Amino acid sequence: MHTPHILQDFDQAISALRGEVISMAGKARHNLERAVHSLLERNAELANAVIADDDEVDEHERRIDQLGMQILVRFHPMATDLRLVISSMKISMNLERISDHATSIAKRARKMSDSPELQEITLIEPLYTLADHLLRDAISAYTDHNATLGAALHARDKELDRQHKEANATFSARLEQNKGRSEDYLHLILVTRSLERVGDLAVNIGEDSVFLEAARDLRHESNRELG
Numbered sequence: 766m767h768t769p770h771i772l773q774d775f776d777q778a779i780s781a782l783r784g785e786v787i788s789m790a791g792k793a794r795h796n797l798e799r800a801v802h803s804l805l806e807r808n809a810e811l812a813n814a815v816i817a818d819d820d821e822v823d824e825h826e827r828r829i830d831q832l833g834m835q836i837l838v839r840f841h842p843m844a845t846d847l848r849l850v851i852s853s854m855k856i857s858m859n860l861e862r863i864s865d866h867a868t869s870i871a872k873r874a875r876k877m878s879d880s881p882e883l884q885e886i887t888l889i890e891p892l893y894t895l896a897d898h899l900l901r902d903a904i905s906a907y908t909d910h911n912a913t914l915g916a917a918l919h920a921r922d923k924e925l926d927r928q929h930k931e932a933n934a935t936f937s938a939r940l941e942q943n944k945g946r947s948e949d950y951l952h953l954i955l956v957t958r959s960l961e962r963v964g965d966l967a968v969n970i971g972e973d974s975v976f977l978e979a980a981r982d983l984r985h986e987s988n989r990e991l992g
Contacts (some may be wrong), residue, residue, distance in 0.1 A: 789825035796867040815871035822864040827855040852977040866959040899967035902970035906974035915971035929961040
């Protein structure tokens with residue numbers, strides 16, 4: 766049996782791991798928000814801040830990996846505790862990729878910041894709103910131990926996919942029609958792709974939260990809703 770001192774160390778390690786994931790999630794989501802605002806507002810300074818702050822998210826991922834490995838080696842967790850470590854490490858990978866997409870959007874925003882505003886850029890905002898809501902709820906599924914919320918994200922992501930296709934079709938048509946702004950329309954096509962990928966990564970986080978709470982791997986199930 767573990768001594769109280771060992772148990773206390775284990776509880777502290779688990780708490781530190783969860784805290785790192787939650788903090789990383791907040792920063793990744795904030796980076797995405799600022800990246801989109803830098804695009805919509807043609808704000809190069811804000812874009813530069815997003816690019817610089819991506820290093821902080823990378824550092825969180827390194828700490829989560831280190832903490833997770835230390836817990837596995839030192840405490841040999843089982844059942845829910847083991848799933849927590851595995852899920853937290855997988856979620857951190859998805860959050861790092863989300864922040865990378867935010868950085869990509871910020872870089873494109875910086876390149877477009879000196880150009881006149883494109884009327885069609887308004888199509889970006891609803892895509893971002895859907896992606897952000899998916900990410901917000903994916904994080905909540907993890908922090909609130911809500912497997913039902915995590916499982917529901919897959920179906921909701923279909924609307925983001927639909928809007929992505931529509932926006933992409935519009936930008937592609939403008940790309941062919943407006944040779945003078947073709948580079949800017951290409952940037953917007955790639956921004957919409959990043960937002961669509963953020964939705965996919967949020968779904969992954971939701972699925973990891975389901976695995977954590979319900980010991981179910983939704984990636985291998987046709988029915989992703991929890992009954």
